[in-house]
Amino acid sequence: MNKAEYMQSLRKQLRHLPKEDFQRAVDYFEEYFSDAGAEEEAQVIEDLGTPEFAAEQIVANIVRKNAAAPVKDVKKGLNAVWVGVLAVCAAPFALPLALGFAMVIIAFVLCILAVILCFIFAGIIIAIAGPLYIVAGFTVAVANFPAFLSCLGAGLVSMGLGMLLTFGMIRFCQWFLTRMVRFFGHLIEKGGRKNEQNK
Structure with a gap:
């Protein structure tokens, strides 16, 4: 070669x-x-x-590097989780077991991300409803001042809760992806130690 x-x-x-x-x-x-x-x-x-061995080492090193650093960006976090799945599939397990495990992990990650996405959209919708409440309050301000104050308060609370929910779920998503990347890093470390002991 x-x-x-x-x-x-x-x-x-x-x-x-x-x-x-x-x-x-x-x-x-x-x-x-x-x-x-x-x-x-x-x-x-x-x-x-061999190129196969070199590729396994590269993937394992990327997973270790990703596991050491917190996830700051959701896209990079998803890439790091994907590399972790590749590393588990390349690990010296029985191939069907590795593929089954990888599919379960991918399904789990996708389900959690779907729930997080739903909460983020809910937060955005709640935040958008806030200004609508406030605008509605101004339309009745002259005729019914207490209704105006109610709409104003509801609008401000809605915007606050919506922003809190949205940013909170984004932070949770980053935390979750960091944990998943560290989980894969731990798996790779454990697999590497077992291989060294078997030699």
């Missing part, structure tokens, strides 16, 4: 990674080969191991 074949196989193994992680990994290996030079190509391939 030469460098081109090795890199082609490695790209195929890493194709499911998020674009940013994929590019970083490919750039690293390209640079590694370049630094070694064409005459050391065979030695580099021997040192790195």
